Amino acid sequence: MATRTDAPTRREQILKEAARLFAERGFHGVGVDEIGAAVGISGPGLYRHFAGKDAMLAELLVGISDQLLTGAKRRLAEAGPAPGAVLDSLIEGHIDFALDDRPLITLHDRELDRLRDADRKLVRQLQRQYVELWVAVVREVYPALTEPAARSAVHSVFGLLNSTPHLGRRGSLPGRGATAELLHRMARGAFAAAGG
């Protein structure tokens, strides 16, 4: 785990704030002036760092998709041969992401259609690979599942895990660890019910 200790660059600040604002009010609902104000500069100063508003969204969505897929591939390689353990590792990774990067998880399935064709195709390809990776693992654990059923089940579990933004704005949920564990149990339970 390579933890970042150096200060975030301006680009990273902008991306983080843009993600938060896009998730809160939607891509078209946020003006460039607001994004600038959120990082202490104003309006057109953003164009020293990004080609345009679209470019920020594109970089966010490609980054998310790539990070999810890369993490899943790594977990697939690192985990032992037991399919159940691999599935647990995938679930754990997705939960970490959903809990730590709520705005990004929100954008991920909400603002995809605002991208240019090229970027959208790339993101969709990464997403598809991620899904297919899950589908293969799930079918190893539950061989009774047909491929379409497994794919539906995977999408549904993503919906379950990505519901974290709807869980209490701040607090009221019983701590990060307990929430992660609850989500994990529910995901396994949902898969088991689908494929048992």
Add this chain to the structure above:
Amino acid sequence: MATRTDAPTRREQILKEAARLFAERGFHGVGVDEIGAAVGISGPGLYRHFAGKDAMLAELLVGISDQLLTGAKRRLAEAGPAPGAVLDSLIEGHIDFALDDRPLITLHDRELDRLRDADRKLVRQLQRQYVELWVAVVREVYPALTEPAARSAVHSVFGLLNSTPHLGRRGSLPGRGATAELLHRMARGAFAAAGG
């Protein structure tokens, strides 16, 4: 079941198309001219039927929330005393809604923040009542669940059931009945894993 046989009114046509467009491209991403064109009139003609674009969204969101809550109350009253049967009925109702009104389910948890304060408060209150109704039923079936845990579980299952828009744009999913049954089993499995 009072099935509609008469033709839809102009207002209803507009609402239906507006819901579809809002779900596809987001509230701010759709112009009034597009909504008008979708029902064969153009642009400002909409203002003979609605006070403004906001009013359309408000009517849609209030309608959804009200319909969900009303349906749930009815099922609660009609079902027998067995808590498990009540929960099954709630799940069935939510799945019917998610499968038959995909655009509305999408709007329901995506465009809430674009409402005026008064409308947003109303919608949130209806949503909260709906959630609390589920929480009570779930805790009857699984008494081991604390209230916060039950609430988290309910939100997560909503995420699972509301994932239907992500299941194959058209086709590729194994028929409506099979999909409904799969979702139902997964929802029950998720609750069981949370509260067993």
Add this chain to the structure above:
DNA sequence: CAGCGAGGTTAGCGGTCGTTAACCTGAGGG
């Protein structure tokens, strides 16, 4: 210390969008 590039600033252009104004039309009723 001159020069320069990175990273800001403000002013303003061009296009889009929600909304209003003014006008038209055809069906129904006294």
Add this chain to the structure above:
DNA sequence: CCCTCAGGTTAACGACCGCTAACCTCGCTG
């Protein structure tokens, strides 16, 4: 047979928004 009014039309206004232009100001560096 006119009057009304529901339900359209097009033109246009005002606000906003993404983006560019032009300019400024440091901190380096040769």
